[in-house]
Amino acid sequence: MERLARLVMHHRRIVSAFWVVLFLGGMFSASQLSDRLSLDFSLPGQPGDDAENQLIETYGVSTFDTYVAIVTVPEGETVQENQDAVTEVFDAAVTAVQEDATLAATQEVQLRVVTFDSTGDEGFITDDGRTTFALLQAPIPVAFGPYIEAPLEPALEEAAQSRGFESGLTSYGLLATGGDTEGPSVLVETLLAAAGALLVLLFVYASFLALLPLLIAAVSILTTFMLVLGLTTFSDVSVIVQFLIALIGLGVAIDYSLLLVSRWREERAHGRDNEEAVIVAMKTAGHAVFASGVTVAISLVALLVVPVPFLRSMGVGGMLIPLVSVSVVLTLLPALLSSIGPRIDYPRIRHEGKASRGWSAWARVIVAHRFVATAAALVMLALLIIPVFSLKIGQSGLESQARSGPRYEALETLRDGGVGGGILTPVEVLV
Structure with a gap:
């Protein structure tokens, strides 16, 4: 040295x-x-990762995050009565993503979209019949920051408002960041x-x-x-x-x-x-x-x-x-x-x-009562270790995500209509 x-x-x-x-x-x-x-x-070698790779190969999209686009029709009307108009809203939002120049400059974006119109499943409609949602999946983003929500949300809002509807957008990832994907x-x-x-x-x-x-x-x-x-x-x-x-x-x-x-x-x-x-x-x-x-x-x-x-x-x-x-x-x-x-x-x-007189005095006290000090230190360490035994490893639940803002309000609209938060983290079954 x-x-x-x-x-x-x-x-x-x-x-x-x-x-x-x-x-x-x-x-x-x-x-x-x-x-x-x-x-x-990804976790190579795991069954879930193998299924994910097959989904990417088949559909060109990933389960990285599932976006939930929501449309609510005026009071006194139902989604089924406005089915064509609702479908046009979702189509306009999807088209905006596919034609977005910023996304196209970084990666090729394909979308997998599942709606009531494409499935006929009434589970896509809330109990009051006024709200429906679309599930959208895209490829894994190539960079950290705003992704398809950047063109998707304004296009969804514009298309919905032009027809007298209300709209919203949420996802597990958007809730996790509080909706601020840049930060x-x-x-x-x-x-x-x-x-x-x-x-x-x-x-x-x-x-x-x-x-x-x-x-x-x-x-x-x-x-x-x-x-x-x-x-x-x-x-x-x-x-x-x-x-x-x-x-x-x-x-x-x-x-x-x-x-x-x-x-x-x-x-x-x-x-x-x-x-x-x-x-x-x-x-x-x-x-x-x-x-x-x-x-x-x-x-x-x-x-x-x-x-x-x-x-x-x-x-x-x-x-x-x-x-x-x-x-x-x-x-x-x-x-x-x-x-x-x-x-x-x-x-x-x-x-x-x-x-320092203060630190010198502290050192003398510790040395004079070394066994008591050691026992006290061990007790404090034990108290700090106790929470480890109740630690739950895994993906955090929705209750730990954002509790306010437009993303949360969109989720609450679905919950109030009898649709659970599980739609944000769907389980993909590959057959």
């Missing part, structure tokens, strides 16, 4: 320029990554988390030095995004990977930076010159950073043995972020500390010349 520290400080400008280039490349990659990630959560990007969510982390870092350092761990995290996350974008050129990478990178990257990079920066600051407080403080910090905290990063990476690589494609991609993508974070912390951070460290350690509102 000492040799690495001296090498990095000797070539600090080259090291900094190298990471700046990767940072800029990562910014570009982040804007392109979402459209290259896979939404496929903030992963970068926006990361920035929000970084703002919270900054408050903690300002409390810890009480100087502009608090910005340094966030800079390291930003470089680590964006560089990893660039590497993952490269992976997508020859392998499917799950959409979950981008969130995994942001989640692990922010925590790991800040944590590793704290170890090194705190040790560097301590050595400076003990009278060492700046470069010597960097070397000592690397010789001590640097080893801990390296060991921790490799351990995290190895634990995520274990996902590669799981015969599930999206979990394997999570293993590869997740492995990259701790390795990249370690690389940034052990190269860029010493370069920055040796060049601008003392200048940004300002204004240093607090000067910790002595150990």
Whole structure:
């Protein structure tokens, strides 16, 4: 580590320029990554997956999500009395999806549509006879974000209103997102988390030095995004990977930076010159950073043995972020500390010349009552573990989805008419 520290400080400008280039490349990659990630959560070898593949081959659509388009006729009338007009509404909505230029630019969209008109099944009509629905399925989307609901909903509403009907659109996926299929990007969510982390870092350092761990995290996350974008050129990478990178990257990079920066600051407080403080910090905290990063990476690589494609991609993508974070912390951070460290350690509102009296007192109490403290800690851990035994693994029920908004109101219209929520998750039987 000492040799690495001296090498990095000797070539600090080259090291900094190298990471700046990767940072800029990562910014570009982040804007392109979402459209290259896979939404496929298939489980190869399972009977359900075999049936799904056969359905895709036969009908060109997937059971990824089933959209439920709803039409309600005026009070005093029935669906059967307006059957032709209702069919025209559904046909207009389907045509709008098939002719949508935005969808056509990304993938070929086929639709499988099931209605009362196509089946004659009165289960498609509510008990009061005023509301009917159509089930629509499409291929697996190629990108994260709005899908067929973007052209489907306005076309459905326009066609229904022109005939004096009311309409609605819902699905399990739309309810799960609260109807907001775009939402903030992963970068926006990361920035929000970084703002919270900054408050903690300002409390810890009480100087502009608090910005340094966030800079390291930003470089680590964006560089990893660039590497993952490269992976997508020859392998499917799950959409979950981008969130995994942001989640692990922010925590790991800040944590590793704290170890090194705190040790560097301590050595400076003990009278060492700046470069010597960097070397000592690397010789001590640097080893801990390296060991921790490799351990995290190895634990995520274990996902590669799981015969599930999206979990394997999570293993590869997740492995990259701790390795990249370690690389940034052990190269860029010493370069920055040796060049601008003392200048940004300002204004240093607090000067910790002595150990904190509060924490020292707490440590003495714990050591003096070590057995009681151990027992109390075990009890608290047990209380935290208890909920695990009632954990239910599987798809969440409708009661845990959105409870307001147009998607929920559409579902309630069907429920009030005697149609259960099971239509959002139909069971496909392949014969």
